[in-house]
Amino acid sequence: EVQLVESGGGLVQPGRSLKLSCAASGFTFSNYYMAWVRQAPKKGLEWVATISTSGSRTYYPDSVKGRFTISRDNAKSSLYLQMNSLKSEDTATYYCARVQQSTTAFDYWGQGVMVTVSS
Amino acid sequence: DIVMTQGALPNPVPSGESASITCRSSKSLVYKDGKTYLNWFLQRPGQSPQLLTYWTSTRASGVSERFSGSGSGTYFTLKISRVRAEDAGVYYCQQVREYPYTFGAGTKLELK
Numbered sequence: 001e002v003q004l005v006e007s008g009g010g011l012v013q014p015g016r017s018l019k020l021s022c023a024a025s026g027f028t029f030s031n032y033y034m035a036w037v038r039q040a041p042k043k044g045l046e047w048v049a050t051i052s053t054s055g056s057r058t059y060y061p062d063s064v065k066g067r068f069t070i071s072r073d074n075a076k077s078s079l080y081l082q083m084n085s086l087k088s089e090d091t092a093t094y095y096c097a098r099v100q101q102s103t104t105a106f107d108y109w110g111q112g113v114m115v116t117v118s119s
Numbered sequence: 120d121i122v123m124t125q126g127a128l129p130n131p132v133p134s135g136e137s138a139s140i141t142c143r144s145s146k147s148l149v150y151k152d153g154k155t156y157l158n159w160f161l162q163r164p165g166q167s168p169q170l171l172t173y174w175t176s177t178r179a180s181g182v183s184e185r186f187s188g189s190g191s192g193t194y195f196t197l198k199i200s201r202v203r204a205e206d207a208g209v210y211y212c213q214q215v216r217e218y219p220y221t222f223g224a225g226t227k228l229e230l231k
Contacts, residue, residue, distance in 0.1 A: 106168075106170055
């Protein structure tokens with residue numbers, strides 16, 4: 001059974017940093033692209049980052065580019081999101097998702113982890 | 120960036136009826152391989168999003184045949200036949216034709 005379990009969320013002050021983790025199991029992690037998607041309270045979904053199977057290619061929207069870094073450790077079947085210079089508008093539930101490379105389908109999602117940026 | 124615009128539903132929808140959700144993109148989602156990169160998701164209350172269809176109309180594993188995606192180019196539709204209570208939630212379309220990937224604002228389905 002495919003499982004994605006996020007951790008590392010919490011309350012953080014504006015301008016500070018936080019690192020999210022996503023532990024994957026039930027599939028060969030190194031064979032899949034992975035992504036982070038977030039959802040602000042009572043709002044819609046926003047794609048945050050995607051990483052290739054080896055980690056050599058990463059992609060971000062302008063809203064987080066230069067502040068967020070997606071990475072992975074295939075040996076540990078783990079995905080990460082380093083978030084720096086956090087802003088109040090980064091407050092959201094962050095989901096990790098598995099991405100089928102051939103179809104670009106986000107086919108499995110974790111339960112999400114809440115990040116609150118507030119002083 | 121590609122803008123995704125979703126239509127609204129005439130809520131509430133009577134159980135057993137059909138419902139169609141529209142999604143329009145500001146640019147064609149057809150890639151050079153001929154495939155159209157449009158995903159549909161359902162997010163039930165308090166849950167994570169669930170993939171329904173990809174490549175416009177291919178149902179994801181385990182998804183009911185009551186869900187059918189259609190469309191081409193810039194106009195897409197998700198049809199839900201014989202609506203049930205478990206179909207309630209917010210439906211999102213997502214383009215994965217090019218970066219940055221973008222979602223529609225969501226369409227809420229409420230049942231009567």
